[in-house]
Amino acid sequence: MLEIKNLHVTVDGTEILKGIDLSLGSGEMHAIMGPNGSGKSTLSYTIAGRAGYDVTEGEILFKGQNIVDLSPEDRAAEGIFLAFQYPVEIPGVANTTFLKEALNAMRRHRGEDELDAMQFVRMLREKVKELGISDDMLKRAVNAGFSGGEKKRNEILQMSVLEPALAVLDETDSGLDIDALKIVADGVNRLRNPERSMLMITHYQRLLDYIVPDFVHVLAHGRIQRSGGKELAQELEKNGYAEFTKTDAAA
């Protein structure tokens, strides 16, 4: 599904990612952990194609195609979704309007028929119920005045509406209370299927109790320092990142 090879990324003249290798098979759930500032969000933005994140070396293969030169909207239409660490507010644009426009833009791109207002609302009702999102939140402007937790739930709602092939979740758990964490985790788990891969960035082992990953990677200093199974997360929880920061300093 996703194959990242020797990826080097420069932001404002500073090299942040220094040779990432990562491979996600269909239906797999990977977790990425790592200290603040290690380049996790940089990786997620680069996968999504944000301007200013210059790939200086290496490639990102998605479904076998190198996507490095694709626009963000084309990558989205191909099935790449990023749940933002800091979702953005769009004043005056109703959440529903935004969701419908996004979905139909992608359907157009794929040559599918657009959903009309009725079909869309019916579909949305279902998804909303599962995530405990209020009607009020749908009517309000995108993320405007939403609490931290509401913003994160809204990201998951978008993911469930857009049904991507690859979802990158950047700290979707941060800012959630225990109940919301469970709701979001349930939402994510419901979306897991053999055709959909997920890359989940988190700082907390706690999330991995609810969403059990197939693989865990440690990112530090712009490189994947170690990969393993879910037990790696438990080890990190105990020992912290000292080992990896040291490794790098010594190198």
Add this chain to the structure above:
Amino acid sequence: MSATVETVDQITDLADEKYKYGFVTDIESDTLPPGLNEDTIRFISAKKDEPEWMLEWRLKAFRHWLTLEEPDWQKPKFPKIDYQDACYYAAPKNMKDGPQSLDEVDPELLATYEKLGIPLREQEMLAGVAVDAVFDSVSVATTFKAKLEEVGVIFCPISEAVKRCPELVKKYMGSVVPFNDNTYATLNSAVFTDGSFVYIPKGVRCPMELSTYFRINEANTGQFERTLIIADEGSYVSYLEGCTAPMRDENQLHAAVVELIAHDDAEIKYSTVQNWYPGDENGVGGIYNFVTKRAACRGRNSKVSWTQVETGSAITWKYPSCVLLGDNSVGEFYSIAITNNRQMADTGTKMIHIGKNTSSRIISKGISAGKSDQTYRGLVRMAGKANGARNYTQCDSLLIGDTCGAHTVPYIESKNPSAVVEHEATTSTISEDQLFYLRQRGIDEETAVALIVNGFCRDVLQQLPMEFAVEAQKLVGISLEGSVG
């Protein structure tokens, strides 16, 4: 459903359209040769078969106009207009006596309006909207006349009103915008050709939206229409004007006058979707839109709301205003002005508070892109007797790119210590964060901009009658094409 909900699909449909109203209709027309003198005015008056008093009024205005200098305090500067070089009358030829029904209207004309998205055939009309269509200098069709007459509403071309209800015209025309108000209004008073007249009798709530579409077709022709709306005691009317013109390399002048009169407990809602040809991306051609629009809230508890969506014209220069005479009267001004490429707009409002406890509200949303330049200019005046008067003004500017300009020039004059004036202003840009967020969700850049701008304008778009909100939102998208990327 709120007016903004259904927008974006349409915006996307129109994503690669340019100015789509730029076609020219090939119709034989009766056009007066260029030039402006007393004979021109006599000719127009004779064409319209006007009574003597109307001609006298025109001539009085013309003689005064000759003594006037053009103002130059506005921000947009433009070359001196050669008034002798323009035509002051153009009419489709086979309409001399005015059509009695739509069957008598030239099919080419009907087709033109259809192309503009304004079907004039009543059975094809938007439910509940009566339309008056003005093509160059004459009104070509007024729909739903009979239905309106049932409730006593008069909605007809102003040239017809001059003959049909001369007392009303005599009493009210020039009573809000006097013939000697300003250069352009004075010129209009001398040479006005057509426009709409509306009278809503006491206690009547006009059963449908009234709407006029203005279209300049002939080359080298100015359009000088005059609109007069009178809402008698306790009545209500909602009126919308729309405008388009073909693409031409020369600048064309549009100098309209609109007068609104609201009596006791009456309410007038006046909406404009102005999409005159803006000129090309290098600033060649386009309409000079210099209009004088003013409302008199004469009665107690009367109310006038101006809502405007200004996307067209090379230069827009207009200040729809309210003179709040009646105690407790209310004036509102909701504006969206979008300038792109080399367009210039100097627009805003004047709220003149004279009566006690009068209130006004101004919401202005300016969007500048390309190399355009925009000024909000607003006056709030509290007269000495305006006890308890209040005004709230909010001016928001959105800049797209860094080669455009936005300016806010509020004038506040208060002679009454009990009057309250509030003014808020913001300037923002479309952030890279917002664009990336929308694009990550599959929305292309231009649609993303249109969506963000529509969100920015939402408070004003919501003021538009439902039927026109969608159209206005589409326009927002089209006008900003090519402004990013």
